[in-house]
Amino acid sequence: MSQNLYLTIKGSNETETKVLEALNYNTSHLNFLSIKREIDSLQNSLQKIGFIENEHSEILKSNDSTFSTIFNLKNQYQSIHIYYNNTNITPKVLTYISRDITPEYFTIAFKDIETTLNFINKKQTEEGYPFSQLKLSEITIKNSTTLKATLITAQKTEKRQISNIIIKGYKKFPESYLKHFLKIKPGQLFNLTEIKEKTSQLNNLRFATETKSPEVLFSKDSTTLYLYLEKTKSNAFDGFLGFGTNEDTNQLQFDGYLNLNLTNNLNYGETLRLLYKSDENEQKTFEANASLPYLFKTPIGLDLLLRIFKKDSSFTAVNQAAKLHYQINPKHKIYTGITLTESNNLLSTNIPTTLIDYTTNYYTLAYEFITYQPNNLLFPLNTKLYIESNFGSRKQDNNNQKQSLFNIDTFKILNINLKNSVYFKLTGGILNSDDYLENELMRFGGINSIRGFEENSIYASLFNVLNTEYRYQLSNSIYIHSITDIAYYENQITDTEEKLYGFGFGLGIFTKAGLLKLNYANGKNENTAFKISNSKIHISLIASF
Structure with a gap:
């Protein structure tokens, strides 16, 4: 039956004993070989903090189970002067690790030697020398607290550049995304750390994901990069059914929509959206709505829009837009283009009305910022900011009226922990004009705006809506949330300024068919009381295929 052996270590004085105890060496061992290894490990730890001349006495057996030794730490060196060749290492790199830099040497704390060499080696790898090697040579004593040494760098090859990129798994992955989205292309300096950071952005694409980390094959004259990708389900079908009680007829009314998003079906990264x-x-x-990225393998993309709106037998409005976009990086995108609108009054009466035929012509500038949380199945998007400005004129009855239109659509998820989060969304718009027509006003209200109100039932020349939700994830596929919506709007035609409120709760379940959402909300304005009959129930399903 084996018994534990115990090790006691002391220094040559009380101060040295405290230094040894602070290193938290292991005192309990199964055999004598383990004791010897522990003492060797302790010596290495002492050398790393500057006691490079430390030594210990013979290991003595105090009794049947206890062994002891005495360390003499000797002098502790606090710093080291490292002499270097400034043709291999630039002073700019050294500014990250030292405050004392001369053209011949730089000074660091002795305990930082290992991390410093690793940092310099990492920087040389980033500069295209993946086989760079470093070592300290000619280590000598400068004074009682300082050593000096020469840094030897061995760069066995010329700078490595990516000569070829091979995609495994998803062979038809659009090459333009490599060059412009990930910014990886042949001829670049090889830097595996940077490449891994860039390819991790693939998880932000809806149509592809990275199955494993990139690998590289080095030959004498080439450097081949292998990327392992997989095509994912990127098409989505989104629909909802809403129902509530009509205030005039007291009858149950239904409303809803169908939203189809087709993405990357041609392996081009394109998106087509159809909404009814x-x-x-x-x-x-x-x-x-169609989005065509990286036209002719350039960083420029094209967005096209056609929207037709019909309000019972009152009027129609047709919007057409064409925008060019530039993807700065995976998070940032800018737009510029034109937007045309034509609206027609369908009423046959001669009674004076603010419904008048008109056309508008706007020049558009926009900016978009998006961040993701791809590991979250329920909420893959974390942040979105879209700001759009439009400048132009409205033409009616041979009269031109200068106008401007500004829109914002932004949201943010604040993750408190793995189960709890808070969701904020702000949408708004402002139309600036000397006079206004009813059929040109912005429309809001409903499940994608302020909940508890009829869809697009509120007309405004200015509005902003703040949606908030406290979300609690019961599991990776089920969550419940509160609904607190606040809106303010102005209508210059009716001279209305009003605040609106929506309160309720919701449930989301990720099923085999897709994400099923159920919302119950009750809406009111600031001067009315809540009525149960004004409540709205919204059911939606988002399915990927």
Whole structure:
């Protein structure tokens, strides 16, 4: 039956004993070989903090189970002067690790030698020398607290550049995304750390994901990079059904929409969106939206939009837009283009009205910022900011009216911990004009705006909506949330300034069919009381295929 052996170590004086105890060496061992290894490890630890001349006495057996030894730490060196060749290492790199730099040497704390050499080696790897080697030579004593040494760098090859990129798994991955989205292309200096950081951005694409880390094959004259990708389900079908009680007829009314997103079906990274919406107050919307990235393998993309809106038998509005976008990096994108609108009054009466035929022509500038949290199945997007400005004029009855239109759409998820989060969303718009027409006003309200109100039932020349949710994830696929919505809007035609409120709760379940959402919300304005009959229930399903 084996017994534990015990090790006691002391220094040559009380101060040295405290230094040894602070290193927290292991005192309990299974055999004598383990004791010897522990003493060797302790010596290495002492050398790393400057006691390079330390030595210990013979290991003595105090009794059947206890062994002891005495260390003499001797002098502790606090710093080291490292002499270097400034053709191999630039002073700019050294500014990250030392405050005492001369053209011949730099000074660091002795305990930082290992981390310093690793840092310099990492920087040389980033500069295209993956096989760079470093070592300290000619180590001598400068004085009682300082050593000096020469840094030897061995760069066995010329700078390495990426000569070829091979994609495994998803062979039809659009090459333009390598060059412009990831910014990886043949001819670049080889830097595996930087490449891994860039390819991790692939998880932000809806149509591809990285299955394992990049690998590289070095030959005498080439450096081949292998990327392991997989095509993912990127098409989405989104629809909702809403129902509530009509205040005039007291009858149950239904409304809803169908939203189809087709992404990367041609392996080009393209997106096509088709939307049809029928609201409970006899409003119909059809929208077709196409995004074509990296035209002719350039960083420029094209966005096209057609939207047709019909308000019962009152008016129609047709919006057409064409924008060019530039993807600065995976998070930032800018837009510029034109937006044309034509609206027609469908009423046949001669009664004076603010519904008048008109056309507008806007020049558009926009900016978009997006961050992701790809490991979250329920909420893959963490932040979005979209700001758009439009400048132009409205033409009616041979009269031109200068106008400007500004829109914002932004949200942010604050993750408290793995289960709890808070969601904030702000949407708004302002139309600046000397006079206003009813059929040009912005429309909001409903599940994608202020909940508890009919879809697109509120007309405004200025509005902003703040949506907030406290979310609690019961599991990776189920969450519940509160609904607290606040809105303010102005209508220059009716001279209205009003605040609106929406309160309720919701549930989300990730099923085999997709993400199923159920929302219950009750809306009111600031001068009315809550009525149960004004409540709205919204059911939506987002399915990927």
